[in-house]
Amino acid sequence: MSTAAFVILGFLLFCLGLFGVLARRNFIVVLLSIELIFAGAGINFIAFSSLWKNLTGQVFTIFLIGVAAGEAAIGLGLLIALYRLKHTANVDEARELKG
Amino acid sequence: MTIGWILLSLMIALCALGVVLARSPISSAISLLIGFVGVAILYLALKAEFVAAVQILVYAGGILVLYLFGIMLTDNEALRLTRQTHLQAWPVFVLILVLFLAVGHKLYHSDYTPQQPDSLLMVTDQSQVQALQDRLAQEAAAARHATNPQRVARVLYGDYLYPFEAASVLLLVAVLGAVFLAKKEV
Numbered sequence: 001m002s003t004a005a006f007v008i009l010g011f012l013l014f015c016l017g018l019f020g021v022l023a024r025r026n027f028i029v030v031l032l033s034i035e036l037i038f039a040g041a042g043i044n045f046i047a048f049s050s051l052w053k054n055l056t057g058q059v060f061t062i063f064l065i066g067v068a069a070g071e072a073a074i075g076l077g078l079l080i081a082l083y084r085l086k087h088t089a090n091v092d093e094a095r096e097l098k099g
Numbered sequence: 100m101t102i103g104w105i106l107l108s109l110m111i112a113l114c115a116l117g118v119v120l121a122r123s124p125i126s127s128a129i130s131l132l133i134g135f136v137g138v139a140i141l142y143l144a145l146k147a148e149f150v151a152a153v154q155i156l157v158y159a160g161g162i163l164v165l166y167l168f169g170i171m172l173t174d175n176e177a178l179r180l181t182r183q184t185h186l187q188a189w190p191v192f193v194l195i196l197v198l199f200l201a202v203g204h205k206l207y208h209s210d211y212t213p214q215q216p217d218s219l220l221m222v223t224d225q226s227q228v229q230a231l232q233d234r235l236a237q238e239a240a241a242a243r244h245a246t247n248p249q250r251v252a253r254v255l256y257g258d259y260l261y262p263f264e265a266a267s268v269l270l271l272v273a274v275l276g277a278v279f280l281a282k283k284e285v
Contacts, residue, residue: 002211004206004207004209004211005104005108007206007209007211008203008207009108009112011199011202011203011206012112012115012203013111013112013115015195015198015199016112016115016116016118016119017115017119018195019119019191019195020118022185022187022191022195023119023184023185023187023188023191023192024119024183024184024185025181025182025183025184025185026124027173028124028127028128028166028169028170028173029118029124029127029183031166031169032118032124032127032128032131032166033118033119035158035162036115036118036119036131036134039134039135042138042142042150042154043138043141046141046142046145046147046150047145049147050146051213052213053213055251055253055254056254056258056259058147058149058150058251058254059251059254059255059258061142061147061150062149062150062251062255063259063262063263065150065153065154065158066266066269066270067266067269068158068162069157069161069270069273070269070270070272070273071273072162072165072166073165073273073276073277074273074277076165076166076168076169076277076281077276077277077279077280078280079169079172079173080169080172080173080280080281081280081281083172083173087175088173088175088177089173089175090181
């Protein structure tokens with residue numbers, strides 16, 4: 001499969017993740033959609049690493065997975081804090097800053 | 100071979116669609132798990148064996164279990180019965196479709212052929228070029244017998260040692276932040 005196909009697959013994952021972040025109400029699904037965006041970036045890194053025969057892309061994918069793990073920890077901390085405050089994981093309920 | 104690539108891409112795309120469209124968050128999480136297995140197979144096929152193993156271990160073994168705990172802790176009846184999308188879902192869908200078609204068209208018609216490494220273009224002196232080519236050939240010969248994790252480790256702990264240490268600090272800060280956010284009195 002050509003590099004263009006991998007890049008388009010990664011971009012498709014990015015678009016679906018963006019849609020999930022913007023359109024879904026459940027905070028957990030928003031976090032899962034952010035993981036989709038990370039996966040799209042990872043596919044790009046690995047595809048270009050394979051094309052250029054350069055291992056830097058693989059190393060950056062490992063960093064990416066580390067960043068995703070940190071994001072998951074912070075996201076779940078926020079989820080617990082939101083649930084304690086509002087007793088729901090619905091992001092529409094958190095509207096204190098709306099004015 | 101091509102059929103395999105198409106099936107794999109289709110599986111990843113369908114799982115991603117399932118994550119975004121499923122009603123129940125459990126279905127989303129399981130769909131994401133299958134999608135990540137597909138992505139790991141893709142990494143394996145592109146000869147990134149170590150990254151594929153890390154992907155399975157960290158995502159499927161760690162992060163997804165964390166999310167399942169989160170779903171378990173925050174599940175309630177009211178959220179399950181309400182609408183699952185915001186009111187702006189359709190405009191957002193149209194905008195993202197336009198974005199995907201425009202950028203996807205551009206990506207499809209781009210040129211992806213690799214160029215010469217910059218290090219070879221920068222030097223002008225012929226002896227320097229010779230020395231650099233010798234060094235590259237030596238590294239290639241040394242790498243030919245190494246396995247993928249050995250080669251990744253050489254780059255990760257050689258060129259990227261300081262970013263690696265910075266990543267460990269990032270994870271420490273993330274853990275402290277998560278504990279601070281989730282404790283009783285904030």
